[in-house]
Amino acid sequence: MTTRQxxxxxxxxxxxxxxxxxxxxxxxxxxxxxxxxxxLGCEHGVCGxxxxxxxxxxxxxxxxxxxxxxxHAVTTVEGLAQDGALSPVQEGFxxxxxxxxxxxxxxxxxxxTYLLEQNPQPTRxxxxxxLSGNLCRCTGYQNIVNAVxxxxxxxxxxxxxxx
Amino acid sequence: xxxxxxxxDKPGLWPRKGGRLSGRGACRFATQVEYIGQRRTRVEDxxxxxxxxxxxxxxAWPGQLVMAVVRSTHAHARIRAIDGSxxxxxxxxxxxxTARDLGGLNRPMPMGIVDTSFEPALQTPLAADKVRYVxxxxxxxxxxxxxxxxxxxEKVRVDYEPLEPVIDLDEAAADRVLIHExxxxxxxxxxxxxxxxxxxxxxxADLVVEEVLRIGRVSGQPMEPRGVVARYDAEQGxxxxxxxxxxxxxxxxxxxxxxxxPPEKVRVIAPDVGGGFGVKMGAYPEDILAAYLALxxxxxxxxxGDRLEEFLxxxxxxxxxxxxxxxxxxxxxxxxxxxxFLQDCGAYTPMGSLIAHTTAINLAGxxxxxxxxxxxxxxxxxxxxxxxxxxxxxxxxxxVIERMLDRAADRLGLxxxxxxxxxxxxxxxxxxxxxxxxxxGDPIAYDTGNFPxxxxxxxxxxxxxxxxxxxxxxxxxxxxxxxxxxxxxISAAGxxxxxxxxxxxxxxxxxxTGAAAQGQGHRTTLAQVVAxxxxxxxxxxxxxxxxxxxxxxGVGTFSSRTMVMAGNAASQAATAMRQExxxxxxxxxxxxxxxxxxxxxxIRVRGVPASALTVxxxxxxxxxxxxxxxxxxYFSAKGATYGFGSHGVIVEVDPATGGVSLRDYVMVxxxxxxxxxxxADGQIIGAAVQGIGTALYEEIRYDPQGQPxxxxxxxxxxxxxxxxxxxxxxxxxxxxxxxxxxxxxLGEAGIIPSMAVVLSAVEDALAAGGVPAxxxxxxxxxxxxxxxxxxxxxxxxxxxx
Ligand code: FES
Ligand code: FES
Numbered sequence: 001m002t003t004r005q006x007x008x009x010x011x012x013x014x015x016x017x018x019x020x021x022x023x024x025x026x027x028x029x030x031x032x033x034x035x036x037x038x039x040l041g042c043e044h045g046v047c048g049x050x051x052x053x054x055x056x057x058x059x060x061x062x063x064x065x066x067x068x069x070x071x072h073a074v075t076t077v078e079g080l081a082q083d084g085a086l087s088p089v090q091e092g093f094x095x096x097x098x099x100x101x102x103x104x105x106x107x108x109x110x111x112x113t114y115l116l117e118q119n120p121q122p123t124r125x126x127x128x129x130x131l132s133g134n135l136c137r138c139t140g141y142q143n144i145v146n147a148v149x150x151x152x153x154x155x156x157x158x159x160x161x162x163x
Numbered sequence: 164x165x166x167x168x169x170x171x172d173k174p175g176l177w178p179r180k181g182g183r184l185s186g187r188g189a190c191r192f193a194t195q196v197e198y199i200g201q202r203r204t205r206v207e208d209x210x211x212x213x214x215x216x217x218x219x220x221x222x223a224w225p226g227q228l229v230m231a232v233v234r235s236t237h238a239h240a241r242i243r244a245i246d247g248s249x250x251x252x253x254x255x256x257x258x259x260x261t262a263r264d265l266g267g268l269n270r271p272m273p274m275g276i277v278d279t280s281f282e283p284a285l286q287t288p289l290a291a292d293k294v295r296y297v298x299x300x301x302x303x304x305x306x307x308x309x310x311x312x313x314x315x316x317e318k319v320r321v322d323y324e325p326l327e328p329v330i331d332l333d334e335a336a337a338d339r340v341l342i343h344e345x346x347x348x349x350x351x352x353x354x355x356x357x358x359x360x361x362x363x364x365x366x367x368a369d370l371v372v373e374e375v376l377r378i379g380r381v382s383g384q385p386m387e388p389r390g391v392v393a394r395y396d397a398e399q400g401x402x403x404x405x406x407x408x409x410x411x412x413x414x415x416x417x418x419x420x421x422x423x424x425p426p427e428k429v430r431v432i433a434p435d436v437g438g439g440f441g442v443k444m445g446a447y448p449e450d451i452l453a454a455y456l457a458l459x460x461x462x463x464x465x466x467x468g469d470r471l472e473e474f475l476x477x478x479x480x481x482x483x484x485x486x487x488x489x490x491x492x493x494x495x496x497x498x499x500x501x502x503x504f505l506q507d508c509g510a511y512t513p514m515g516s517l518i519a520h521t522t523a524i525n526l527a528g529x530x531x532x533x534x535x536x537x538x539x540x541x542x543x544x545x546x547x548x549x550x551x552x553x554x555x556x557x558x559x560x561x562x563v564i565e566r567m568l569d570r571a572a573d574r575l576g577l578x579x580x581x582x583x584x585x586x587x588x589x590x591x592x593x594x595x596x597x598x599x600x601x602x603x604g605d606p607i608a609y610d611t612g613n614f615p616x617x618x619x620x621x622x623x624x625x626x627x628x629x630x631x632x633x634x635x636x637x638x639x640x641x642x643x644x645x646x647x648x649x650x651x652x653i654s655a656a657g658x659x660x661x662x663x664x665x666x667x668x669x670x671x672x673x674x675x676t677g678a679a680a681q682g683q684g685h686r687t688t689l690a691q692v693v694a695x696x697x698x699x700x701x702x703x704x705x706x707x708x709x710x711x712x713x714x715x716x717g718v719g720t721f722s723s724r725t726m727v728m729a730g731n732a733a734s735q736a737a738t739a740m741r742q743e744x745x746x747x748x749x750x751x752x753x754x755x756x757x758x759x760x761x762x763x764x765x766i767r768v769r770g771v772p773a774s775a776l777t778v779x780x781x782x783x784x785x786x787x788x789x790x791x792x793x794x795x796x797y798f799s800a801k802g803a804t805y806g807f808g809s810h811g812v813i814v815e816v817d818p819a820t821g822g823v824s825l826r827d828y829v830m831v832x833x834x835x836x837x838x839x840x841x842x843a844d845g846q847i848i849g850a851a852v853q854g855i856g857t858a859l860y861e862e863i864r865y866d867p868q869g870q871p872x873x874x875x876x877x878x879x880x881x882x883x884x885x886x887x888x889x890x891x892x893x894x895x896x897x898x899x900x901x902x903x904x905x906x907x908x909l910g911e912a913g914i915i916p917s918m919a920v921v922l923s924a925v926e927d928a929l930a931a932g933g934v935p936a937x938x939x940x941x942x943x944x945x946x947x948x949x950x951x952x953x954x955x956x957x958x959x960x961x962x963x964x
Contacts, residue, residue, distance in 0.1 A: 020310070022310065030220075030221075031308075036217075037213070037214015037215065037216070038214070039220075039387070039437075040220070040469075041387070041470065042470040042876050043469055043470060044875055044876065046876035076214065077212075077214035078214045080212075086209070094212055095204055097204065097205065097844075097845045099208060099212065100682030100684070101385070101386065101387065101435070101436065101681050102208075102211030102216050102682065103216075103218065103386040103387040103438060105211055105212060127884075128887075129884075129885050131885075132883045132885040134884070135876065135881050136386065137384055137386050137438050137440070137849075137881065138386075138682045138845075139848070140848035140849040140850075140887060141887050142890055144884065
């Protein structure tokens with residue numbers, strides 16, 4: 001089968017890979033680039049475990065061919081922490097016990113990160129709505145909502161601390 | 164021995180634990196920090212939130228082959244021939260294997276539990292002559308990657324001779340078509356048990372209500388599908404298997420039995436496991452096949468199951484048909500309960516009669532049931548095999564008693580709350596022998612708790628809100644109802660668990676246990692137990708779990724057993740370690756142990772601050788004359804632990820859509836001595852949401868040909884964040900009496916009453932809308948609600964205007 005060379009900016013780094021056109025972005029991230037933080041829960045676009053940011057917007061990496069991402073920027077869960085410090089959303093999940101098995105977590109973190117960029121002060125209802133495309137079988141969601149609220153408070157503090 | 168009093172707390176607030184250690188005369192070495200009972204964030208999380216978890220599907224070895232499975236497309240068929248020649252020629256394919264290629268390996272796989280109550284029907288790794296459910300493995304393909312392996316799967320030709328399938332339980336029990344011909348019947352086993360006068364007591368009841376209750380089949384659906392990676396380390400001669408399992412030691416036992424290897428040559432590692440809920444237990448064909456192929460080929464073999472396979476080939480649960488009679492007096496008091504049920508087994512019995520038996524022993528719930536008769540039959544059908552899913556019979560048993568109490572209350576004109584008040588076991592009756600018996604032979608005797616107090620706190624929290632909710636919703640044409648239900652969580656019955664504590668020269672400690680977590684956070688909670696019992700900082704304790712090479716004996720994590728079993732084992736091993744270190748320090752400092760005090764990682768002579776050693780120094784001294792400083796303990800609780808709880812929910816039904824919204828959901832729970840309230844609440848809420856799924860959304864459906872109709876998340880609905888309510892928790896704490904730490908299981912609590920309580924609330928809402936309804940089956944979908952409305956003469960069009 002023919003392959004194609006694609007270029008991705010993954011978590012800020014330029015990566016070039018030779019891929020078969022039918023390979024999914026999720027599989028290329030996981031198996032070719034070693035970024036196994038992106039998880040595959042359903043591979044049919046419902047569970048959201050595979051969510052990554054493509055040019056800053058959340059996409060299902062199980063529904064996208066890697067060649068479709070050619071020339072674009074991808075952010076995965078591995079790219080959320082800055083200089084070794086957890087992002088507010090990551091820290092919120094830890095503080096509020098927003099994860100149990102952790103399998104769904106990368107997708108939730110990515111979706112929540114995007115949510116807070118769009119809407120820094122969401123209500124609990126808005127959080128639930130925004131996360132409704134991600135499934136978690138462990139937590140029952142309540143602590144995930146708490147985690148996102150925690151992150152929103154943290155971000156607000158950080159922003160007000162800035163001159 | 165009563166270890167501490169119970170108390171009811173305000174919703175969401177945990178009591179501070181006070182003076183417990185000193186109350187036991189252990190104050191000499193009292194620790195500064197009490198970790199047991201402390202709300203702590205998890206040590207697991209920093210890795211997991213950064214995508215650094217290592218799940219089975221993340222494991223990859225150089226030179227590995229990927230396995231894909233050819234699965235039966237028929238529910239019941241004879242296999243005439245399998246042709247893998249085209250698949251073999253497919254690009255990147257290494258091999259195609261059928262039952263014939265496996266030789267002696269292809270024999271029945273061991274059952275996942277010990278159960279001698281009937282002769283099981285066990286699956287072979289690959290179907291040889293006959294398939295008995297859609298999804299049963301008939302061949303496997305090995306290829307360079309998963310894409311290529313799946314290409315080849317499509318090219319394997321299987322010639323089937325279709326047979327008539329049996330899907331319905333009554334039909335299967337009639338034995339017109341046999342699934343396991345050699346058995347002569349689809350009824351594989353049975354059981355009966357009588358308490359008091361049994362069925363005869365119904366004659367003395369003022370009223371006998373009779374119902375046929377049907378519980379739908381559901382699937383556990385952890386977010387991580389099952390998977391396995393096996394490799395043979397030729398140098399060490401060890402087969403190393405990474406497995407997404409709840410029981411690494413159990414899996415090792417199955418591999419040893421099937422492959423005929425000495426135990427020391429098999430190592431099973433459960434890395435990060437993405438949820439288990441009971442389904443990642445027992446012997447599965449893919450585990451055996453991947454291990455066998457890796458061993459024989461000398462190359463690593465990986466199988467990462469996908470979501471479709473999770474629907475087609477992972478144990479499912481709940482389905483059962485109950486024929487029930489409940490006899491009550493005019494005042495609502497229970498006279499007798501009679502339940503004859505058919506337990507669906509699916510095509511095989513990988514986990515024995517566990518679910519049916521657990522259902523049977525849960526029938527009395529939290530009530531005085533002086534007379535009871537229960538019998539069940541284990542019935543094979545052409546469906547996915549049945550194995551435990553969180554609750555594993557507890558929700559079913561409670562569903563029966565709680566539904567019947569609702570029915571009886573309605574018939575007597577009594578409120579559903581009142582009938583429960585009149586039947587709850589009072590605290591004075593503790594310990595209360597239900598007359599039911601555990602598999603271990605121990606009587607089921609509820610030991611502690613105050614059920615009425617818990618129930619009343621639930622009623623007090625919810626009842627006052629009902630009218631306001633009704634007024635608000637009524638303005639929008641919606642109907643509001645309240646449901647309540649009680650439960651007793653019988654857990655941790657049988658088996659043992661172990662813990663090894665190892666001291667290191669830097670003064671830190673390692674803890675090894677066989678009971679690995681799938682999200683429960685054992686690395687945190689067990690470290691809390693060990694740190695408290697040792698009297699060392701939490702941070703100095705590291706828990707290592709799920710590797711059979713690090714602890715020889717173990718059982719695993721299921722049945723809400725780990726904190727009871729491994730928790731007490733860890734406590735005992737830590738206490739022993741503390742004594743060992745104190746004795747060594749006493750020798751070194753030339754004083755008696757009684758003259759020592761242990762504080763902040765230092766052991767010193769009382770009153771002589773200069774005469775002291777750090778814990779690390781003591782360990783170093785010991786290591787001069789011994790290889791390791793280790794203590795180990797194995798704990799087995801007698802009987803079971805019994806946690807009580809009540810659930811109540813206010814729901815809103817939209818008559819125009821049949822949609823149900825959950826408005827207020829309150830849970831009372833007695834978890835005994837809780838180690839970490841943050842995590843305990845997480846378990847309870849998570850389980851409740853799964854139970855709501857079973858009540859409202861989830862059901863695996865089969866057509867008459869045995870084809871599963873919903874095998875994706877588009878048509879098998881899991882609860883999502885937008886539909887789920889905010890839960891309020893009320894805590895009770897009555898320590899268990901059968902283990903020194905007073906721990907009780909709590910992992911299944913939340914799921915036990917949720918089916919019953921949600922159905923009850925929906926009925927109450929319909930009644931408020933003038934629609935009398937009784938739901939005898941789960942789930943209650945919008946269709947079921949419309950059907951009830953039509954029957955009640957209320958059309959949803961009319962209701963929506
Ligand atoms: S794996 Fe992509 S949405 Fe489920
Ligand atoms: S934490 Fe396990 S699925 Fe969400």
